[in-house]
Amino acid sequence: MPPESQQLKNSIGIVEIKSFTFAAPPNEMTLECGAKLGPITLAYETYGTLNAAKSNAIVVSHTLSMDAHAAGYHPDDKKPGWWEEMIGPGKAFDTNKYFMICANVLGGCKGSTGPSSVNPKTGKPYGSSFPIVTIGDMVDTQRKLIQHLGIKKILCLAGGSMGGLQALEWVVSYPDDVASVIAIAANMRQTAQQIALHEVMRQAIMTDPDWNGGDYYGKKIPARGLALARMMGHITYMSDQSMEEKFGRKLFEKNKFDYNLSAEFEVENYLKQRGDNFVKRFDANSYLYISKALDYFDLAQGQDAAKVFKNVKANFLVITFTSDWLYPSYQSKEMVKALKASDIDVSYCEVASSYGHDAFLVEVKGQSHLIEHYLSRIQREVDHGK
Amino acid sequence: MENNKEIRFDHKVIVDLIKPNSRVLDLGCGNGELLELLKINKSVKGTGVEIDENAIYNCIEKGITISHGNIDTGLIDYGTKRFDYVILNESLQQVLHPQKVILESLRVGKNVIVNIPNFCHIEGRLQIFFKGRVPMTKELPYEWFDTPNLRFLSLKDFRRFCRVNGIVIEKEIPLGYKNIIGFLPNLFARSGLYLLSKQ
Numbered sequence: 001m002p003p004e005s006q007q008l009k010n011s012i013g014i015v016e017i018k019s020f021t022f023a024a025p026p027n028e029m030t031l032e033c034g035a036k037l038g039p040i041t042l043a044y045e046t047y048g049t050l051n052a053a054k055s056n057a058i059v060v061s062h063t064l065s066m067d068a069h070a071a072g073y074h075p076d077d078k079k080p081g082w083w084e085e086m087i088g089p090g091k092a093f094d095t096n097k098y099f100m101i102c103a104n105v106l107g108g109c110k111g112s113t114g115p116s117s118v119n120p121k122t123g124k125p126y127g128s129s130f131p132i133v134t135i136g137d138m139v140d141t142q143r144k145l146i147q148h149l150g151i152k153k154i155l156c157l158a159g160g161s162m163g164g165l166q167a168l169e170w171v172v173s174y175p176d177d178v179a180s181v182i183a184i185a186a187n188m189r190q191t192a193q194q195i196a197l198h199e200v201m202r203q204a205i206m207t208d209p210d211w212n213g214g215d216y217y218g219k220k221i222p223a224r225g226l227a228l229a230r231m232m233g234h235i236t237y238m239s240d241q242s243m244e245e246k247f248g249r250k251l252f253e254k255n256k257f258d259y260n261l262s263a264e265f266e267v268e269n270y271l272k273q274r275g276d277n278f279v280k281r282f283d284a285n286s287y288l289y290i291s292k293a294l295d296y297f298d299l300a301q302g303q304d305a306a307k308v309f310k311n312v313k314a315n316f317l318v319i320t321f322t323s324d325w326l327y328p329s330y331q332s333k334e335m336v337k338a339l340k341a342s343d344i345d346v347s348y349c350e351v352a353s354s355y356g357h358d359a360f361l362v363e364v365k366g367q368s369h370l371i372e373h374y375l376s377r378i379q380r381e382v383d384h385g386k
Numbered sequence: 387m388e389n390n391k392e393i394r395f396d397h398k399v400i401v402d403l404i405k406p407n408s409r410v411l412d413l414g415c416g417n418g419e420l421l422e423l424l425k426i427n428k429s430v431k432g433t434g435v436e437i438d439e440n441a442i443y444n445c446i447e448k449g450i451t452i453s454h455g456n457i458d459t460g461l462i463d464y465g466t467k468r469f470d471y472v473i474l475n476e477s478l479q480q481v482l483h484p485q486k487v488i489l490e491s492l493r494v495g496k497n498v499i500v501n502i503p504n505f506c507h508i509e510g511r512l513q514i515f516f517k518g519r520v521p522m523t524k525e526l527p528y529e530w531f532d533t534p535n536l537r538f539l540s541l542k543d544f545r546r547f548c549r550v551n552g553i554v555i556e557k558e559i560p561l562g563y564k565n566i567i568g569f570l571p572n573l574f575a576r577s578g579l580y581l582l583s584k585q
Contacts, residue, residue, distance in 0.1 A: 317446075336453065340463040345433075349442045349454045369443050377449035 003073040003080070011080060012047045012088045012095050015072035019043050019111060020145050029140065032296075035131035039120070042145050043068045043111025044103035047087060048095035050149070055382060057149075058093060058156045058375075059142065059170075060102045061163035064290050065233070065282060067110035070102040071095075085364045092368035098155065098375070105166075106141045107133040107289040115285035116217060128214030133289060135162070135297045139170045143177070153179060156378060158371075160184035160360035161327065162290070165297050168335075171314050172299055180315040180378040182371060184360045185324050187331035188305060188338065189298035194326065197236055198291040201229035205284045214285050226284040227275030234274050239323035239356030243267060305334065309342040315381070316346040317374045319367060321359035347374065395564045396475065396501055397423055399579055403499060403557070404428050408470035411435070411495060413457045413487070414477025418445035425450070433469075435460040458482045461490040469495040476501050476577070479537040485551065492553065492584040501561070501579045506540035508573050524563075525576050541571055541578040548582065557581040 008014075021041040023029040028038030045068045050057060060070055060083065071087035073080050087093040093100055104112035107130070115130035146154065157167035157178050164186025171181050205211055208225025216222060238246075247267035251257070254264070263269055299308045318336050320329040329350050339346040351366045353359040360367070393401075397420050404410065406428045412421050415434030418441070424430040434445055434452040445452035453460060457474075458481050472495030474487070479502055481487045491498045503525040504510075510521030520530050528535065539547075541560060548555050560567040560575030567575040 333455075337463040340453075341465060343465070343468065345431075345451050347446060347451050347453065349439070349446070349452075352439055366439075366443070370446050373447045373449070377446075380449070 003077060007080070008073065010088060010090070011084065012072040014075055015045055015047065015069070015081070017043055017045055017068060017074070017111060020148055022144050022148070029137075029144075031131050031137045032134040033132045037113070037131055040106065040113045040141055040144075041111070041117070042103045042106070042113075042141055043108075044101060044145060045069060045072075045081075046102075047071055047100040048098055050099040050151070054151050055153065055155060056097065056379070057099045057101060057146070057151045057154050058158060059146065059154055059167075060087070060093070060100060061138075061142070061157070061159035061166035062102060062105065063159075063161040063163055064287070064294065065230075065278070066163075067108060068102050068104040068112075069110070071100070082361065086368060086371070092364075092371040093158070093375070094372070097379070101146070101149070103142050103145055105138045105162075105290065105293075107138070107286060107293060109283035109286040112141075114283065115214065115289055116283040125217040127217065127285060130285070130289060132292060132296075134293050135165050135169045136173065138293065139166055139173060142166070143170070143174065146177075153177065155382060156180045156182060156375060158182035158184075159186070161186065161357065162294060165294070168299055169297070171312055172308060175312045175314065178314050179382050180317070180374075182317045182319070182374065183332070183335070184319045184367070185321060185327040185332070185357060186318075186335075187327055188300060188308065188335045190295050191331070195295045197232065197326075198295055201232050202288050202291060204228035204232065205288055208284075211284060214288075216284070221279070222284045223276075223279045226279050226282065226287060227272075229284075229287055230278040230282075231271040231275045234271055236326045237356055237358045239325065239354055241323060241354040242356055242358070245354065246270075305338045306341040309339050309344055312339075312342065312344055314344070315378060316344060317370065318346060318348045319360075319370060320348075320350045321353040321355065321357070321363065322350060323354050324357045324359060326357040393423065394419070396561055396577065396579065399559055399561065399566070400424075400473065400475065400499055400501070401427055403581055404430065404471055407431075409468070410471045410473060411464070411469045411491075412473045412475070413460070413491070414474065414480065415441075415445065415450075415452070417441050418448045418450040418452065420473065420475060421445070421450050422448045456481075457487055461487065461494055464494040466493055467496055470497065471495055472498045474498065474500045476503060478502055479535045479539070482536065484537055485547075488547075488553070488582075489551065489584075492582065496583065497556070498582040499579065500544075500582060501577050502539060502541075502544055503535075503577045504540055504560075504572070504575050505538040506542070506572055507576055511573075523576075541575060544578060544580065548580075552584060554583045554585070555580055556583055 023038035023040045028036035069081040071081040104110045164183040205225035208222035211222035250266040252269040320332045410430045410432045412434045421432040472491040513521040559579040560571030
């Protein structure tokens with residue numbers, strides 16, 4: 001169903017998905033794991049207009065389960081992109097001022113090359129023969145896209161969660177690429193707790209007999225496993241308080257217990273619905289690969305955290321949320337500390353919110369205020385050559 | 387001063403103390419007025435630390451670099467002599483460990499500017515003597531049960547503190563509402579502004 005005119009009013013409107021293909025054999029890209037991959041396609045969307053000086057580009061990177069569709073509506077969509085409330089005319093990422101780019105990550109399943117893509121060598125989907133990708137590989141591919149668009153200096157790299165990790169990886173790997181970074185609910189390395197949660201999600205998928213060693217394309221998909229992984233994920237995105245407020249002990253479509261093993265509570269039903277919906281739009285192998293990419297993420301690579309940013313010159317805005325236990329504030333504060341140790345201009349705000357990790361998608365007001373004014377300042381400083 | 391808004395007298399005195407193009411850390415910077423003034427008038431490279439979330443929003447709106455956190459733990463992040471000035475403008479009396487904060491400030495800054503409300507101003511002394519109650523003045527407007535101030539001191543107390551801790555008072559500027567107090571400052575100054583250093 002197409003979007004209604006009211007929905008389009010404060011939106012960038014109808015957007016289209018584009019794609020960029022590179023690294024065709026024999027010029028395959030060498031990944032961090034050593035494997036060669038090519039051709040590589042990245043699906044991406046852009047909003048706003050790139051100015052003549054190509055100095056107003058902002059790259060937004062997405063989370064584990066999102067895609068290139070960050071804002072606006074596809075012609076047949078009732079629902080907008082995942083950061084619609086933050087990206088658009090007059091919004092925090094003001095498309096009247098900035099040229100926004102969002103690409104589906106390498107390993108994804110929404111138009112970019114990933115395990116569900118067809119391997120040109122075999123004519124079949126890669127499945128688990130797809131090489132392991134890292135956050136660094138995701139950055140390297142997006143960097144190719146930026147170069148393809150003729151952008152030499154990015155005004156700002158922005159993202160929450162895994163999107164924030166990509167921004168951080170980018171600025172550390174290529175410090176001259178970027179004037180500023182907005183890292184939301186992001187840390188410098190994945191922790192044992194995060195890895196553990198990912199592993200449980202992966203096991204949910206891989207122990208589903210329908211996963212079939214990753215070879216399920218054209219057959220029955222591992223729907224139960226993927227739905228279970230997503231249910232698990234949703235628990236980590238909420239907080240104790242937000243779950244209590246949203247569901248409490250309410251029962252789903254009934255007033256008293258049936259005293260059996262069925263899903264009776266509203267929270268159970270919610271998770272089930274989220275799991276089932278997710279299966280319709282996401283590939284199980286992509287979930288495995290992207291969660292694994294997260295686990296490998298460690299900016300310091302085991303070395304001294306204080307030295308991570310020693311070559312970085314960009315300006316930073318770091319945002320966290322009080323109730324986020326998946327990416328707790330103290331981890332971002334360690335990053336702020338490392339940034340300060342390297343004499344980097346960094347602003348930090350811990351936004352009070354009960355929404356848990358999800359806050360970066362729903363706490364629009366505070367974030368918008370911070371981001372809108374921060375970007376104006378960065379634009380001003382870049383324009384004055386500071 | 388290029389700003390049209392009426393500038394607080396203490397801000398004006400602090401701005402005059404600071405050399406152009408300095409690096410400044412303002413601890414407990416509130417809505418960032420002082421840092422904004424310093425940016426406009428002295429082209430400083432400024433950073434603030436502030437505990438209040440709404441104040442953070444106001445600072446970002448002014449284009450100021452700001453860190454959300456408390457003064458007691460916020461200093462450890464910075465390298466030695468990273469700043470030319472560390473400012474504690476009417477915030478020292480609100481910290482849990484003032485001695486540690488001052489000494490840490492002197493580690494990260496070449497100079498420290500401290501402004502403390504004078505608890506022994508004559509108005510307060512008269513209130514204690516005649517009313518028999520803990521004083522409430524314009525500088526110390528809080529009831530005992532809701533005051534953010536944890537420390538109550540006079541200019542004399544602060545001078546003694548500096549002597550004991552090996553801190554050099556390079557300048558003492560006793561402040562009234564809109565003037566500098568030359569006569570019996572410990573009795574007539576509303577607050578004491580200090581420029582400090584340490585070997």
